[in-house]
Amino acid sequence: MLKAARRVGLVFFPAYDWAISPTHPEREERLLYTQDQVWEEGVLDIEGITEYRPRLADIKDVERVHICVPDVRSRAGESDLIAAGGALVAADAVLQGEVDRAFAIVRPPGHHAQRIVYGNRGFCNINIEAIMIEYIRQRYGPKRIAIVDTDCHHGDGTQDIYWHDKDTLYISIHQDGRTLYPGTGFLPEFGGPNACGYTLNLPLPPQTGEEGFLYALENLILPVLNDFRPDLIINSAGQDNHYTDPITNMRFSARGYARLTELLQPHIAVLEGGYSIEGALPYVNLGIILALAGLDYTYVREPDYTPAKVSQPQEITDYIAHLCRETYAAWQQREEIRAQTTRGKKEITRQRRVYYDTEGLLEIQKETTLVCEECAGLTWIDSRCSERGEHILAVFIPRDACPRCRQEGEKLFRQADRRSYTRVYLQDRPRDILVRE
Ligand SMILES: [Zn+2]
Numbered sequence: 419m420l421k422a423a424r425r426v427g428l429v430f431f432p433a434y435d436w437a438i439s440p441t442h443p444e445r446e447e448r449l450l451y452t453q454d455q456v457w458e459e460g461v462l463d464i465e466g467i468t469e470y471r472p473r474l475a476d477i478k479d480v481e482r483v484h485i486c487v488p489d490v491r492s493r494a495g496e497s498d499l500i501a502a503g504g505a506l507v508a509a510d511a512v513l514q515g516e517v518d519r520a521f522a523i524v525r526p527p528g529h530h531a532q533r534i535v536y537g538n539r540g541f542c543n544i545n546i547e548a549i550m551i552e553y554i555r556q557r558y559g560p561k562r563i564a565i566v567d568t569d570c571h572h573g574d575g576t577q578d579i580y581w582h583d584k585d586t587l588y589i590s591i592h593q594d595g596r597t598l599y600p601g602t603g604f605l606p607e608f609g610g611p612n613a614c615g616y617t618l619n620l621p622l623p624p625q626t627g628e629e630g631f632l633y634a635l636e637n638l639i640l641p642v643l644n645d646f647r648p649d650l651i652i653n654s655a656g657q658d659n660h661y662t663d664p665i666t667n668m669r670f671s672a673r674g675y676a677r678l679t680e681l682l683q684p685h686i687a688v689l690e691g692g693y694s695i696e697g698a699l700p701y702v703n704l705g706i707i708l709a710l711a712g713l714d715y716t717y718v719r720e721p722d723y724t725p726a727k728v729s730q731p732q733e734i735t736d737y738i739a740h741l742c743r744e745t746y747a748a749w750q751q752r753e754e755i756r757a758q759t760t761r762g763k764k765e766i767t768r769q770r771r772v773y774y775d776t777e778g779l780l781e782i783q784k785e786t787t788l789v790c791e792e793c794a795g796l797t798w799i800d801s802r803c804s805e806r807g808e809h810i811l812a813v814f815i816p817r818d819a820c821p822r823c824r825q826e827g828e829k830l831f832r833q834a835d836r837r838s839y840t841r842v843y844l845q846d847r848p849r850d851i852l853v854r855e
């Protein structure tokens with residue numbers, strides 16, 4: 419019998435009864451074909467590979483990460499809670515030492531869901547990885563965590579959630595936002611005033627092939643991880659860079675994904691996008707499982723694969739090399755960049771417009787963060803969504819809050835003028851509570 423070099427836990431949740439619409443690319447068949455493939459290949463018969471059943475995440479798990487307006491129940495359905503719960507099961511399996519690696523093959527995805535949630539963005543309601551990471555910290559203590567987002571779309575939700583957190587390094591490689599939803603993810607998006615450099619974005623040009631992805635991994639992602647020294651590496655494993663994906667323009671293959679996984683060695687991978695339901699997902703997911711288990715994946719091959727489908731022009735090769743150099747240099751200079759952007763400032767404000775493409779909602783945000791040498795800094799967001807008739811104030815006391823940031827936060831929450839807001843929220847992370855008025 420075949421034996422895995424590393425023990426791997428798999429969580430499957432196809433969400434049979436949930437789809438945005440019957441023909442929407444984000445529908446249950448995404449995982450059903452993978453499930454067939456995994457069964458057919460006898461993956462679950464390999465010694466060391468264990469299947470786990472998902473469970474529902476608690477409302478509290480979601481409230482630790484999001485301000486859902488008006489509340490979690492109105493914005494997250496059972497499928498979302500099971501997708502998040504599947505990731506929690508994967509995390510427990512790894513953190514309790516039952517397995518060495520885990521892969522949560524769940525849907526709906528999550529990486530476009532931001533801190534504040536009025537509805538669905540890019541097929542996501544709640545952020546699966548962030549809910550998992552904050553659960554891990556709550557249950558297993560403080561951890562330095564790196565999230566490597568290899569989905570073809572920029573994970574703008576994960577970026578938003580960890581914008582102020584230097585204990586969570588967020589690195590995203592994705593198709594250039596000038597050519598794809600959600601239109602963000604450039605080098606100047608580099609983290610907030612107290613976490614400068616801990617968000618890194620590498621926008622890859624359309625038609626990036628096998629070589630480009632692996633180059634970025636070896637020349638940017640791995641060196642940065644080596645500097646950051648995380649306790650855990652999480653992979654937001656989006657499979658939509660595949661050359662057959664219908665909604666993107668990249669040229670990556672199943673074996674390429676497996677090689678990437680082998681080099682990255684994530685402790686936990688969580689499925690994100692991937693919409694080539696028959697042509698890519700079963701092969702990519704199989705490749706990732708084998709790579710996680712330390713098994714041979716070289717026979718994993720799409721039926722229509724040819725080397726020409728994954729090749730890239732020389733100018734793309736040169737461009738990516740340049741981009742990686744520039745991004746790595748910025749990472750190395752993060753302290754200087756922080757000093758420049760915060761010099762003489764007590765607080766930093768950003769204005770944002772967040773578009774909810776699935777539901778056609780527009781959110782207008784003003785976010786303010788205290789510049790703080792002691793902690794991630796108190797943050798508060800004034801947010802309006804006219805279509806929903808909401809105008810909220812959300813106050814965030816960070817996990818590692820210093821006494822000043824805590825006091826300021828409590829004061830702000832107490833003194834906020836209830837008449838000018840439809841609701842006022844206080845997310846108090848050290849006490850692990852959400853107060854809503
Ligand atoms: Zn990404």
Ligand SMILES: [Zn+2]
Pocket residue numbers: 569570571656658690691692
């Ligand atoms: Zn995607």
Ligand SMILES: [Zn+2]
Pocket residue numbers: 790791792793794795796819820821822823824
């Ligand atoms: Zn502080």
